[in-house]
Amino acid sequence: MARILRFRSRDQLSGERARRQCQDGYHNWQLVDLGPHAAPGRTPSRWRCARCGQEREGATPGTPPAGRS
Numbered sequence: 001m002a003r004i005l006r007f008r009s010r011d012q013l014s015g016e017r018a019r020r021q022c023q024d025g026y027h028n029w030q031l032v033d034l035g036p037h038a039a040p041g042r043t044p045s046r047w048r049c050a051r052c053g054q055e056r057e058g059a060t061p062g063t064p065p066a067g068r069s
Contacts, residue, residue, distance in 0.1 A: 018051045022049060026049050027051065027054060030048055030049075033045065045057055
């Protein structure tokens with residue numbers, strides 16, 4: 001008789017998928033802080049990934065620097 005394999009639950013799949021996305025560089029960036037010199041028109045300075053917790057500073061992640069297209 002053949003072995004019966006169980007399917008993984010949706011919770012297990014979603015955790016693995018999120019981990020894999022961060023490893024591939026597709027983070028879920030969320031704004032943490034505007035920085036000490038926050039003013040209208042300035043770019044936010046601190047970002048954190050909601051899935052893995054990695055932090056990044058600078059312009060909006062995933063966009064080219066200002067002045068370039």
